[in-house]
Amino acid sequence: MNSKWLYIAAFFVASCSKDPDAVNGGEKTNWGDQPALPVVSGQSTFTLNAADDYVSVMGNTVPRMPNFPELKVKPGIVRGYVADLSGKPLQGAYIGVRSTATGGSYSGASDETDANGYYEITIPWGATEFYAAGYTIDYGEGRAVMSLGAADGKLGNFPSADGLVKNFVLLSYGVYNKDLVSQKPKDPTNYAGGSFYITYNVADASSVYNPDTYIPENAEIQVTLTPDEPGFYGETKTFVVTKKASLQNYNFLIMNIPVGRYTIAAKLKDGKPLRMEAVGRYANLYPNFGMKPGTATGSAKLLFTPDTQSGNSLTLPNRGNWGSLQIKVERMN
Template identity: 75%
Template sequence: MNSKLCFIAALLLVGCSKDPSDIGGDQTANWGEQPALPTVTGEATFTLKAADDYVSVMGNTTPRMPNFPALKPKKGVVRGYVADLSGKPLQGAYIGVRSTATGGLYSGASGETDANGYYEITIPWGAAEFYAAGYTIDYGAGRAIMSLASTDGKTGSFPSADGLVKNFVLLSYGVYNKEVYGQKPRDQSNYAGGSFYITYNVGDPSEYYTPPNYLPEGTEIQITLTPDEPGLYGENKTFVINKTVSLQNYNILIMNVPVGRYTLSAKVKDGKPLQLEAVGRYAGTSPHYGLKPARAVGSAKLLFTPDTRTELAMVLPNYSNWGTLQIKADRME
């Protein structure tokens, strides 16, 4: 073969070769080496003053993201990968996008990830956004749907014609959106971890009659969460929350607890146990989730309750799908 033909053949081979970042699916992607999982062990203690009514036990951080295979945008297509925090691809994750044109009518499209965690969806024409991103896990004696977090913390509008690459991660704790956190740090839906309220009645010494199970103003109570087993990614940390009760507020919102099984204990400073009772919207909604038993003295088992959105297509991205259980704490009579 002469030199001219060899040159043409070389060009053809280059033109036909695939850019690795332009390939998706379970045959070609290379996930590569992954960073070690974050270590979440030991014990953390929080002391809340009378005016404090919430705490994020894992703070305002988000775990580092795994390494994803490279992808380039394809016009008219949204695609990417879904993995757990260790970098394991997740098959069967649901991703939904919708677009709107003039007039405000929406057109939607969706897809599920393959064995390599890859999805690819042709986007309806218009201004597009993600309306769903969820994954189902084994949890307790049943199954629970969790929201997926976008690796860049964004799921806002983008032009459908340009296409987009968007990767998602299954988190057990962490802040979904730092901008929302800056504006609403008390918004439990912006945390991937579970949450619950401790509510109580506070006795006013100026009143003629105060029921015996009310907590006197200024009483110090202690709430302890002890893992029964390692969590979703091996988390094994105990959380102790000390709180001075006050007429200023009647509850504590405890948020961003790594997903897992816990023993919840509650007592006053002198060591006397508090009576615990699951109340409100999520009480008794499941024989497996929530506070077990639903009424207890001193301690009970706690398993976070999935919200009422039971279909993957209804789970918003970057938005917690855990319901906030309300637990009433009373002094022993």
């Protein structure tokens, strides 16, 4: 993994303040051998027709999970491990649960993982759910909060008395919940990767107002994302998306992009570069993220923008925390 993306110095230690050996009846913390990381390299191309308005560049795949140490279920306790995709335990990840009885208010409890990636929470009585699972990474020149995904892809209510073992993973791309994706395939928060919109105006032959900057109908907009360096887990894939401009829609969403640093280039397929401008809610929201510079012709640098910087304790589990930056493209005069 590229050292610039080594977002935590997490390592195995034999004893710590919450060593499962000491508190769990002799259970051993053994991460064991880990499978090789998925290879994400080469180039993928996508063609969007006039009616198409989104693409998930990594599809609906879920990366293979790391191997977690085995834990037994303990009544009244929720516990587990948090790791990155390589099987490296993550220290300082926040896991929060809350419980409610019929007609009652919520009672919450939380924990942060230790050096072994282990957390353990005594559950308040009632029907219980996870309300937070977040981890802060170094990203570009700043820091960003990312959601953690349940390793088994499942989150739901469970009786507090039963207890539960639940492991979480930090993903750079992939589907969090296949059921939700089947219902809302265009919701970028259902994916772990970053996303952005390309917006544009289309020249309308029936209108008297057609500035030269408008994209001709049926012209093909081509957007290329090239990694500036390997991503979190060594991803180096380039993505090329071509979209036919149409009066049916004025934007398209590119999502589930492996988190990393990119160069974004936009042009008409005939080779003429397009002017790009970051617009909308996420434009210049944080100084270290987004498109740099905010206005550019042909190409610019791109880092994805966190939807919120409010901290790990307010980051929902199994839900992407990247906002979809809007990038307006237009022809040059």
